[in-house]
Amino acid sequence: MTAHLISARLQNRSVYSRRSFATDASSGSPNPDPNSTSSTPPPRRRTLFRRLFIFSKYTLYLSLTSVVGLVVLTSFLFIHDLFTYTSRHVDRVPMNPLALHLERGGPKNLPIARVLVDDDEDEDMHRIARDKPRLVVVGGGWGAMGVLQTLHLGDYHVTVVSNETFTTFTPLLPSAAVGTIQIRSLIEPIRKIVARLRGHFVNGKAVDVDFGQRLIEIECVGNGERVYIPYDKLIIAVGSTSSTHGVPGLEHCFQLKTIADAQAIRRRVMDNFEIASLPTTSPSERKRLLSFVVCGGGPTGVETAAEIFDFCQEDIMNYFPKICREEVSIHVIQSRGHILNTYSEAISQYAEDKFKRDGVNLITNARVAAVTPEHVIYTSKNEDGKMEQHTIPTNFTLWSTGIAMNPFAKRVTQLLPNQFHKKAIEVDAHLRVKGTPQGTVYAVGDAATIETSLVSHFLEFVEEADQNKDGKIDFDEWEVMVNRIKQKIPMAEDHVSKAREIFTMYDVNGDNALELNELVKLLEDLGNKITSLPATAQVASQQGKYIGKKLNKLARRMERQEQEQKMETTQPSAGSATANTSSESSRNLILIPDEAISAPFRYFHLGSLAYIGNAAVFDLGKYSFMGGLAAMYAWRSVYWNEQVSVRTRALLMIDWIVRGVWGRDLSRL
Ligand SMILES: Cc1cc2nc3c(=O)[nH]c(=O)nc-3n(C[C@H](O)[C@H](O)[C@H](O)COP(=O)(O)OP(=O)(O)OC[C@H]3O[C@@H](n4cnc5c(N)ncnc54)[C@H](O)[C@@H]3O)c2cc1C
The missing domain is CATH 3.50.50.100 (FAD/NAD(P)-binding domain)
Structure with missing residues (x-):
């Protein structure tokens, strides 16, 4: 029995060794056994079979794991639902x-x-x-x-x-x-x-x-x-x-600060396109309905104009009469010389060029004078430097200034x-x-x-710094004052870094000390240089x-x-x-001064970004980054990361995929 088994194994081994030899042959080395070549298919066909076999094997694995995954997921959902939908009740809260x-x-x-x-x-x-x-x-x-x-x-x-x-x-x-x-x-x-x-x-x-x-x-x-x-x-x-800047007629404008505002804008935009597509709409009325005016060239105004443009390009073009796309006009009215003027010059220029290519009408150095239900009236200087009044017929005005x-x-x-x-x-x-x-x-x-304001702390600063009480601030005392200024108003830090230079500049009579009137002027000027933090x-x-x-x-x-x-x-x-x-806790809380537990607030600017229609711009202080799709994905990633919950992250991801595959939902709700 044992001898029989051994001989069988030996036979098997010889089979394995032949197979491996044949495999060598298929990979290009000469086959020393002519018999084995005659009994196996040609090398190319064998490679094909082998590949097919591997492909089928992995397809099977993949299908099996997918099925198992689905079963596990569904079971998990069932079990989860089992506990979520229990008939829990509360008694005697x-x-x-x-x-x-x-x-x-x-x-x-x-x-x-x-x-x-x-x-x-x-x-x-x-x-x-x-x-x-x-x-x-x-x-x-x-x-x-x-x-x-x-x-x-x-x-x-x-x-x-x-x-x-x-x-x-x-x-x-x-x-x-x-x-x-x-x-x-x-x-x-x-x-x-x-x-x-x-x-x-x-x-x-x-x-x-x-x-x-x-x-x-x-x-x-x-x-x-x-x-x-x-x-x-x-x-x-x-x-x-x-x-509001005191402009009359702002009740006819949309704003974009809340969810309710976004919903109202969406309805109006859809209404405008639907009414513009009706057979009864006159050509002039269609033009008015398809004219979108954005007052304000800051990030909110620019992003809204860009989104309306995207919407026209991607969805109106495909599903509405082509005349609607052709007659759309988007206008951005900006009081300054450039849009996105708080960003770097390069970014501002990039956004303006992009809008020009897209046919968005940029109206700079212009002021909105009034808004009516049917028009936006603005003034701007003509080539001779004289003020001129212009009117844009519209059925949608966004106020974002x-x-x-x-x-x-x-x-x-x-x-x-x-x-x-x-x-x-x-x-x-x-x-x-x-x-x-x-x-x-x-x-x-x-x-x-x-x-x-530094000058409002004048007395406090002088009292602390004027150590010899002579009513003047010498350079040593000025250094004490500089430290106090930095603690009190951290945003002044950059402006007082050159303490000696400032001291000399404001020591007008050159007596190596700052008189009180010189000090008032110095603090006033420094205060004016400090810019408030942006509302972001x-x-x-x-x-x-x-x-x-x-x-x-x-x-x-x-x-x-x-x-x-x-x-x-x-x-x-x-x-x-x-x-x-x-009550003890509360009292103790108030007795502990903030200075004893934390340093003053310091703001770290991480950069500004804006979406400008299938492109985005990043202003990172020293560096700017702007571009098409890659920048847009970077922009999306930043906002995706900033979400307050995993739920909104998931929803956002689904929305972007749905829009990419099926386009925007065109139903007017
Ligand atoms: C369209 C748009 C786009 C923006 N994009 C950017 C951006 O890309 N990057 C950026 O940094 N900033 C952006 N901002 C600015 C940013 O949203 C604001 O600076 C930020 O929301 C300010 O935060 P906040 O907590 O002070 O006020 P908000 O976020 O406005 O919150 C105020 C809250 O107070 C509630 N509230 C108001 N009044 C009362 C009351 N009397 N009693 C009780 N509750 C009240 C409101 O319901 C709200 O919940 C954008 C703003 C807008 C409108």
Whole structure:
């Protein structure tokens, strides 16, 4: 039996060795066994068979793994659904009676929501509500998201107040306005974001505030009722509104700041094309309907014009009568000499050349005088330097010419004595609202502007620097003052770097010291050179994150202080300790100055980008990058990466694929 097996194996081995020899032959080496050649197919056919075999094998593997993958995925979805769609029910939710019967008070004797309906829902919520300082964030945009994404769970009793229930990814609003991406891909519910912090959301509009009693007045969305929400720390992140420049007829314009604006624009654009395609529409009316006017050559105006152009090229061309595409006209009216004038000159030029090639009508150095339901009237200088008035018939005008103060921000500045800025709430280098009680109110984003005036700190600077009290500042004292200026107004840092040069320049009488009048002039001039930060998502987000980190540090510091205090004092009775914890925390919070826990806010500019129609431009400070498809994909990647949630990332990706394969949805909803 054993001998039989051995002989069989030997025979097999000889078969294997022949096969390998034959394979050698097929690869080009001579075959020493003529018999083996006669019994196998010619080498080329054998290679083909072998390739076919390998191909079939891998196709089979791929199909099998796909089937297994699908089965696993479907099972996972079924199992997930099994748990999602359970008939869970809640019984007897614990609730503080004070949440149902709000006490009244405050300057207007309104209900005060000291306890919220979900404060006692579970042990964690109850502990946070009882022990932690109250942090109220007003607004749900970039600034607010920066704060919420940075805060640590359990350090604060967080309440977000916003008139919209979602946060919006504003940079892609122009794409949503023509249906390149769906509206839903740009928004994330605030409740989902605040849930990470076991926080609360109140759908309301902040209308007033009492800084003394630390109460913010909210007008609830839906029923319009007013209520106070108390705070220990308040963060104002209400953004801005569009500036009007006093132009009459702006009620006939569209704006692009919110999701509702994007939806309205999309409807109007679709209506215009549909009506222009009707057999009853006259040629002149068709021209008017297909004329799109954008007032403002900044990034929002330029991107919207580019998106409308893309829409015409890619979808109108294919699915609407060709006359519609032919008669479309897009006009961009810009008051300055160039569009994208805050970007580098090369970028501005590139965008202008691209628009010229695309047939977009750029009207520079022009001012819009009025807007009517059927026209835009603007003035510009003719070749002789005389002002001329022009009229563009249109049924779509977008107004995008800068920002103005949000009504709540305006109310805040009216309540405070030292707020003079016309467009935003003035904050110091720690983002504290100037004039409010120390460490209680901060403002971030478009609603805030960091003070740049040095002269308003004149007395303070002199008092600290004039060490010999002779009423003059010598060079050593000036160096002390320079350090103080850098701490107080970090944005002045670059302007005071050449301390000796500045000192000599302003020491007019050459006595090697700055007299007070010389110093006033110096501080005034320096202040005028400092430029405010731009109203961008980048600034708002960095400021929000800065505040979030500061509050985290504050919470750690507070915890340490409380532990030290507990160790120092004799053990109080359990009841009184619990009752006082929250108020003690709040008091301690306010006693710790911001300077003790964080450096002033510093902005790091990461670059600016804009979409200009199947092309994009990047202004990275020293370098500029602009181009077609590659730049567009880089632009998309940046925005994809900046999304607040994985859900919106997935939706955005799907939208871009769907548009690429099937084009935009042309339904008018
Ligand atoms: C179309 C468009 C494109 C843009 N593109 C870019 C870009 O590419 N890059 C860039 O850096 N920046 C861009 N920006 C600018 C950027 O969106 C803003 O600078 C940024 O949104 C400012 O953030 P914020 O938190 O201050 O305000 P916002 O993001 O505007 O948020 C304000 C929030 O406050 C809420 N709110 C308003 N009033 C009240 C109230 N009284 N009570 C309660 N809640 C209130 C609003 O509902 C909103 O949730 C763009 C802006 C627009 C409009």
